[in-house]
Structures are given as structure tokens and as C-alpha cells.
Amino acid sequence: MRTAFIQTLYEMAERDDRIWLVVGDLGYSVVEQYAERFPARYLNVGVAEQNMTGVAAGLALCNKVVFTYSIANFPTFRCLEQIRNDVCYHNANVKIVSVGGGFAYGALGMSHHGTEDIAVLRALPNMVVVAPGDPVEAENATRAIVEQTGPCYLRLGKAGEARIHARDVKFQLGRAITVCEGSDITLISTGGMLATTVRVAERLSKEGVAARVLSMHTLKPLDEEAIRIAARETPAIVTIEEHGINGGLGSAVAETLAEGNGPRVVFKRLGIPSVYASQIGGQDYLRSIYSLTVDGILTSLESVLETVQLSG
Amino acid sequence: MQKVKGSPLELQERARRIRTHVLRMTHRARTSHVGSSLSMADILAVLYGGVLRIDPNQPDWPDRDRFVLSKGHACAGAYAALAEAGFFTSDWLLDHFCQDGSYVAGHITHTGVPGVDVSTGSLGHGLSIAAGMALAGKRDGKNSRVYVLLSDGECDEGSTWEAALFAPHHKLDNLVAIVDYNKIQSLGRVEEVLELEPFSAKWKAFRWSVREIDGHDFAQISETLERIPFEAGTPSCIIAHTVKGKGVSFMEDQLAWHYRSPNAEELEKALSEMGVKE
Numbered sequence: 097m098r099t100a101f102i103q104t105l106y107e108m109a110e111r112d113d114r115i116w117l118v119v120g121d122l123g124y125s126v127v128e129q130y131a132e133r134f135p136a137r138y139l140n141v142g143v144a145e146q147n148m149t150g151v152a153a154g155l156a157l158c159n160k161v162v163f164t165y166s167i168a169n170f171p172t173f174r175c176l177e178q179i180r181n182d183v184c185y186h187n188a189n190v191k192i193v194s195v196g197g198g199f200a201y202g203a204l205g206m207s208h209h210g211t212e213d214i215a216v217l218r219a220l221p222n223m224v225v226v227a228p229g230d231p232v233e234a235e236n237a238t239r240a241i242v243e244q245t246g247p248c249y250l251r252l253g254k255a256g257e258a259r260i261h262a263r264d265v266k267f268q269l270g271r272a273i274t275v276c277e278g279s280d281i282t283l284i285s286t287g288g289m290l291a292t293t294v295r296v297a298e299r300l301s302k303e304g305v306a307a308r309v310l311s312m313h314t315l316k317p318l319d320e321e322a323i324r325i326a327a328r329e330t331p332a333i334v335t336i337e338e339h340g341i342n343g344g345l346g347s348a349v350a351e352t353l354a355e356g357n358g359p360r361v362v363f364k365r366l367g368i369p370s371v372y373a374s375q376i377g378g379q380d381y382l383r384s385i386y387s388l389t390v391d392g393i394l395t396s397l398e399s400v401l402e403t404v405q406l407s408g
Numbered sequence: 409m410q411k412v413k414g415s416p417l418e419l420q421e422r423a424r425r426i427r428t429h430v431l432r433m434t435h436r437a438r439t440s441h442v443g444s445s446l447s448m449a450d451i452l453a454v455l456y457g458g459v460l461r462i463d464p465n466q467p468d469w470p471d472r473d474r475f476v477l478s479k480g481h482a483c484a485g486a487y488a489a490l491a492e493a494g495f496f497t498s499d500w501l502l503d504h505f506c507q508d509g510s511y512v513a514g515h516i517t518h519t520g521v522p523g524v525d526v527s528t529g530s531l532g533h534g535l536s537i538a539a540g541m542a543l544a545g546k547r548d549g550k551n552s553r554v555y556v557l558l559s560d561g562e563c564d565e566g567s568t569w570e571a572a573l574f575a576p577h578h579k580l581d582n583l584v585a586i587v588d589y590n591k592i593q594s595l596g597r598v599e600e601v602l603e604l605e606p607f608s609a610k611w612k613a614f615r616w617s618v619r620e621i622d623g624h625d626f627a628q629i630s631e632t633l634e635r636i637p638f639e640a641g642t643p644s645c646i647i648a649h650t651v652k653g654k655g656v657s658f659m660e661d662q663l664a665w666h667y668r669s670p671n672a673e674e675l676e677k678a679l680s681e682m683g684v685k686e
Contacts, residue, residue, distance in 0.1 A: 144570040
């Protein structure tokens, strides 16, 4: 996703001289090509995320489209008040990019686990929150957030994620992508859990369960219509995210379901419980600890499917 | 050299009018920070009276100078300066400042207030934003400048010093930081809460070109602003020694007037000290 992002940004910067890339002294082997090609629209502010975000707001108030870039929680939490006051209140054209959402930097420890970012950024007025599910979505999202005036948060994985979509997939901010149709259960995924979710659907299919998979790449604004349709057409909805269980995708979907007047559905959130992972390990290892693997999710789904059968 | 428009007498009269607006506004709205507005009134009078290249008829003129009030709590003074500069009337300001349903908030806000580019209120934000604006101007080859007014208290914020490192590194000689050094912060004297001295040396060590002035001496303020940039390729810092509550005898150098608003009797007394007869 990181590669898809930087390549797309490079291409867009060729055509749009409003685009700037501002980094907080991170991005080794990622940003160099951009920096060499567009030195006048590149800036490394040093290890100073508050200043990075304030400077980005100042640039944006002078008609630039500014991407701030760092990893994990550094471009978001360290400078959250600058994001709130300087970026969001001014509706400044700043796009905050974080590489390493979830456990992408798992072995580096809790400081590098991006596990509450969606919840926090989603709470900010004017902020659009996007967590692409594969490199194709990352590319499309990068283009879309430039066309969208105002603050955006782009939560990327790291590198090497499987491509799920065809190149010509129809991507629109705020509209979930239906990856596969099904009427027995809806699995809603955000960010890098998409590939795992698709594999879960494939396994369910072998067991005779037809799962609908929605890639909810945009957390805000949320595609409430897709959620309501799923609630009408499938008896269960399960959200899957590499993010804390409080405030992320699961919470957002639950809010929509709770306030809707649709039929009652069996609902479950799969994600990381409200704990800090003091145990370290690679992304796959940490996902397995919290049952965010294909097998782990299938096990969690057993009780959901059982409840559906009982209530059916 | 950019000559400051307006004679010292004219600027003094502008400052007097800014102060009277501030007193009436804080009295009517019963708001705080009157002392913080009065300490910077003379600086604002010079900036808005003779320095800033702005146009009240085109507040969004792309080539305008930018002014960022980083000490957003002192907004009454900045709004009053904008009224004097013709962005809106002082009557409109008095009717709307901190009133229910209006947009003219008690920390400076760009929403609904012509002439304000940047909203602040949380300290330590303004210098970074101003630096971003100055960098945009530099790289776009514009001649405009960015002026940012900071409080002494907000120099406690680490983010101020992140920006202070940044601006000289990028040779932002179109950036002017003015510190309203009135020596009183929220809970006491700066030297008692968190000493900033040697203050000038700190900015110099961060590679700014620094001048210390009497922030109530119109000739000094004008002469100093005429010399911007003090050094080519270097951002300018003006440490303006000021008196909190300046211009009203019973408010001067008093912590209480960081919080209190003048009652009717105090307003009358203050205005009469300024030669205003109600």
C-alpha cells in the first residue's frame, strides 16, 4: 500500500503543482524519488510532528494540498491538537498519511502499534477517514482525497499486501465496495484485514455459507446505506478490523445499526480488545493473538452463525 | 526598506482607539484577557496602521501580508485593530464580541470575522502555522510577509521551539515573530512560573535575528519594523518589552486583569484616563 501511495502521489504531483509532501524525518526508501523530483514541494521538518502539522496547515492556507507523512501514531497522536485546531477547524487541505496501521510494526512494540487511530480521528469534525484494504484501494484513495477538499486521514498498511481488486474497480470515498455477494452473513472489513476477510468468505463458502464481503475503506463518512441494505438482506453482520474494538469500524457500524429502523440482526465486532499488546511479534503473530487470522475469525463466527440458526 | 505609514501621533491615536474598543468590549461581554490585549495595543496600532499590506475590501487578496495572533486569548485587541483598519465597524464588533449566537469568539477565530486568517486559542500553535505560510510565500516567489504575535507564556510550549528551530533552517526572512513580553502569565510572573531569560539569547541561539524594543514606544516599534528583515536569509524576532494592562493606571502590571473584566465604574474611569467622555 505504501508503494501504491507514493507512486500515485508522484504521478499526481507531476500534474498538480499544489501538491506538497511533508515528512517527519521518516520514509527511508519511500520518499526519495519524490524528494528528488519535486524538491520545492518536499519538506522534511525533522522529528517534530506538532510543527509538521502546523506548518502543513499554514501551507494549506496558502492553497497547497499538503500530505503529511509518518508512521504509526506519530502523525496523529503526537500532534492531535494541531490536527484538531489548525487543520480541521480551518478545513485546511491537509492529508495525514500514516504508514503501519494496526500491527504492521508489531515487533517494534506498543509505541508503534496503530490501534486507536481510527477511533480518535473519526471523532474530529471535517475529517475524512480512509483505510484502504489493498494496493488498488490505496491508489484510488490517494487520488480521491486530493479531489476532496479538506482534511483527510489516510491509514495505510505497510508493504506487500495482496491485491484483492481488479485495477478498474469502482472506488468512491464513502461508498463501500462489495467484494463478494452473499445472503447468509455480511462481513465488513476495513484496512489491511480485507485479504483475510476474503479468505474467510472463501472458507465459509466451502461450508455452504454464502458471505457478503464489504470493504469499508472509508470510515468517515460511513456508507450507512450499504450497512442498512446488509441488515435487510443478511441475518448477521460482523465487522473485522486490525484496530481497537472501541470506536473503530465496529463501533461505527453499531451506531448505524442501533439508530436504524431495520430488522434486528445478529452483530459482532472483531478486533483488538481494549488492551495494549505488551507482547510483541510480527504482524501475523499479533493478529493470531487476537484471533484476527482466517482460523481465528472462523472460530469467532461459529457462535454468530449458531445464533442465526437458532433465531431463524 | 518598507517605510511605516502614519506619524507617531497618528499611531498613538489609533492605539488609543484600539484600547477604548477593548475596554468597551470586555466590559460588555464580561470577558477576560483585557490586560493581554492592552499590552500589545501599540504594536497592533503600528502593524495595522502602517505596516501590513492588507485590503479591507479584499480580505482574501492572495498577495496580502499575513498576521497570525498566536496569543489568541488577546483577540479583543486584534478585532479592535481590524475594526480600526476598516474590516468592519466597531459598533458591529461591540454588538457581536462573545455574544450568544455570534461568531466573534473569545479566542481569535477566522469564521465569520473578515481579516482573520488563522484561529488560535491553544498556545504554541501560531508560529508553526505562520512558518508554513512564510515557506509557501518563499517558494512561490512572493514578496509578502508573515507576522506572528506570541505571548511570553506560550514560549513555555515545546511546539513554539519546534517552529523556532524550523524557520531559520529554511531561511524564512519573510517571517517576523513578535513576542509581547509583558512578564505576566496565567498564574503569576514569568520569572516565577517558568523563567524565559536569557530570552533574547535563546532566540539568537536558535539562529533568529533578534531586536529588543520598548513595545510602547511608537518610534522604536516603527523603526524596528522598517528594518525587517534584520538580516537577509534569517527570520526576525522582536522581543517587545511591554506592560500588561498598559494605558489604564489601575490595570497596569496586575495579574488580576488577565481575568477580570471592567465593571461600569471601572470602564468609566479607564475611558476617562484615555480622554474619552461618555
